[in-house]
Amino acid sequence: MARIVVIGGGLIGFATALMVAKQGHDVTILERDPAPPPGTPDEAWDHWERQGVMQFRQPHYLLPQGLRVLEEHLPEMARAIRNAGAIPHTMLSALPPGITDRAPRPDDGKFLTVTARRPVLEQAMAGAAGRLVEVRRGARVSGLLTTRSRQVTGVRLHNNMELLADLVIDAMGRSSPLPVWLDAAGLYEVAERADDAGFTYYSRFFRARPGEAPPAPLTGNLTPFDCYSIRTTPGDSGTWSVTVSIHSQDRALRRLRDERHWTRLVSECPLHAHLIAGGEPVTGVLAAGGTVNRIRAIVRAGVPVATGVLSVGDAWACTNPSLGRGMTLGLMHAAIVAEAVADHVKDPFTLALEYDRLTRQRLLPWYRNTVYLDSQRIAQVAAVIQGRSPSQDVPDLAGAPLRDLAAAMTWDADVFRAFMEMITMLAPPQEIMTRPGLARKITEAAALATAGGRDPWTAPGPTRAEVLKMLS
Numbered sequence: 001m002a003r004i005v006v007i008g009g010g011l012i013g014f015a016t017a018l019m020v021a022k023q024g025h026d027v028t029i030l031e032r033d034p035a036p037p038p039g040t041p042d043e044a045w046d047h048w049e050r051q052g053v054m055q056f057r058q059p060h061y062l063l064p065q066g067l068r069v070l071e072e073h074l075p076e077m078a079r080a081i082r083n084a085g086a087i088p089h090t091m092l093s094a095l096p097p098g099i100t101d102r103a104p105r106p107d108d109g110k111f112l113t114v115t116a117r118r119p120v121l122e123q124a125m126a127g128a129a130g131r132l133v134e135v136r137r138g139a140r141v142s143g144l145l146t147t148r149s150r151q152v153t154g155v156r157l158h159n160n161m162e163l164l165a166d167l168v169i170d171a172m173g174r175s176s177p178l179p180v181w182l183d184a185a186g187l188y189e190v191a192e193r194a195d196d197a198g199f200t201y202y203s204r205f206f207r208a209r210p211g212e213a214p215p216a217p218l219t220g221n222l223t224p225f226d227c228y229s230i231r232t233t234p235g236d237s238g239t240w241s242v243t244v245s246i247h248s249q250d251r252a253l254r255r256l257r258d259e260r261h262w263t264r265l266v267s268e269c270p271l272h273a274h275l276i277a278g279g280e281p282v283t284g285v286l287a288a289g290g291t292v293n294r295i296r297a298i299v300r301a302g303v304p305v306a307t308g309v310l311s312v313g314d315a316w317a318c319t320n321p322s323l324g325r326g327m328t329l330g331l332m333h334a335a336i337v338a339e340a341v342a343d344h345v346k347d348p349f350t351l352a353l354e355y356d357r358l359t360r361q362r363l364l365p366w367y368r369n370t371v372y373l374d375s376q377r378i379a380q381v382a383a384v385i386q387g388r389s390p391s392q393d394v395p396d397l398a399g400a401p402l403r404d405l406a407a408a409m410t411w412d413a414d415v416f417r418a419f420m421e422m423i424t425m426l427a428p429p430q431e432i433m434t435r436p437g438l439a440r441k442i443t444e445a446a447a448l449a450t451a452g453g454r455d456p457w458t459a460p461g462p463t464r465a466e467v468l469k470m471l472s
């Protein structure tokens with residue numbers, strides 16, 4: 001049995017802690033925020049103080065792949081989330097209207113997930129872990145204990161208390177100061193790369209009126225318009241949220257933070273207006289900006305900077321939230337921690353290398369895919385802001401033109417499903433694009449479009465010129 005300290009009691013800290021605790025290790029979570037989870041979902045939403053997580057009250061949806069990880073490794077957490085009121089949701093909730101073949105497919109169940117407000121998810125996950133994991137709240141870690149041989153042997157708390165551990169897991173989220181701590185301990189620099197994800201989010205939560213059901217979606221969770229997108233996220237207890245996201249450099253559209261402007265824009269989007277008319281607002285417009293795509297590696301050129309420490313979830317890599325991949329990446333990562341710990345906990349050097357190898361193999365491609373999709377969208381929006389036609393000839397990761405895939409998925413039910421498998425991390429783009437028949441379907445649909453002048457479907461809503469007029 002190893003002594004394992006997890007720094008950070010967020011979603012992924014709890015998931016990781018429970019996975020390794022189930023192997024019989026002695027696991028303690030150290031969480032800087034003092035407040036324990038409240039008793040009910042609504043209290044968690046209304047009152048839980050969580051200064052340590054800046055996105056605590058921002059919209060969150062869990063992708064089907066994330067739910068799969070929970071069901072496989074932490075069925076008690078999946079149960080706790082459902083018991084807390086999370087509702088079933090399919091990522092195929094609304095096929096684009098241009099798709100005439102609306103027949104269900106036998107394996108559509110793979111797009112199913114459950115969704116709840118983030119404080120509710122966190123409260124449920126913390127409750128499910130409590131039996132096997134010791135949680136110390138109000139325990140802010142301020143540094144690491146290390147040896148000359150680059151082994152981390154424990155942590156130092158804000159009150160100078162020390163806690164020894166065979167393994168320290170950094171689950172401190174996107175602001176994890178681990179590289180600074182390792183640097184302060186005289187260890188080589190951690191490799192890090194960060195890019196501004198480039199988006200700002202303006203979100204508002206709603207709740208169904210007494211006796212009424214939440215309005216049904218008329219389009220998918222994420223709808224791109226020319227220079228803004230609308231994301232909708234169903235929640236527990238009759239709640240849902242609507243988010244308008246803009247290019248973070250688009251000064252003119254920042255006025256959408258104003259409730260009046262925000263409401264006017266969404267009201268003029270025919271597939272979204274009912275989402276704000278069909279319920280009571282429970283928040284004003286909540287803004288989130290400054291989100292980065294940032295990735296770190298503790299192993300450099302095949303050599304660990306330090307042993308006895310692993311970074312998981314956002315502490316390893318955080319991504320732009322538009323695609324809602326953060327929690328799912330984190331849960332997949334927690335499963336990698338558990339696998340590496342099960343095989344190598346007694347050998348810190350091999351543990352560091354194996355963890356790095358599995359992370360690169362299974363998660364790095366998804367991180368890169370997210371950065372790639374962001375860069376495509378940012379380039380499109382920037383072109384519209386600058387009055388240029390959005391670039392249409394950038395090849396996608398598997399070599400087929402993105403334009404053709406994006407167009408064909410608005411007409412073809414199978415291409416749409418394949419696209420959603422990629423977006424929701426059920427299957428990597430390389431695998432999807434080499435499926436027999438799919439690339440041909442995409443090319444044929446594109447050729448048909450070129451010959452017949454058929455435009456890909458785009459959601460109805462104000463154009464940039466109209467939004468600017470609205471805001472003036």
Ligand SMILES: Cc1cc2nc3c(=O)[nH]c(=O)nc-3n(C[C@H](O)[C@H](O)[C@H](O)COP(=O)(O)OP(=O)(O)OC[C@H]3O[C@@H](n4cnc5c(N)ncnc54)[C@H](O)[C@@H]3O)c2cc1C
Pocket residue numbers: 007008009010011012013030031032033051052053055058059060061062063139140141142171172173174176201288291312313314315321323324325326327328330
């Ligand atoms: C605006 C926004 C919207 C998002 N929407 C989605 C979405 O729809 N779907 C999705 O999957 N993901 C989404 N994400 C990403 C998601 O929030 C993260 O991936 C997820 O929170 C990562 O969990 P974590 O446990 O790694 O980190 P966190 O949730 O950030 O938890 C870190 C924990 O560490 C604690 N901590 C920090 N420092 C210390 C310290 N020194 N000592 C002790 N404790 C410490 C903090 O208090 C906190 O509890 C979104 C992110 C943002 C910014």
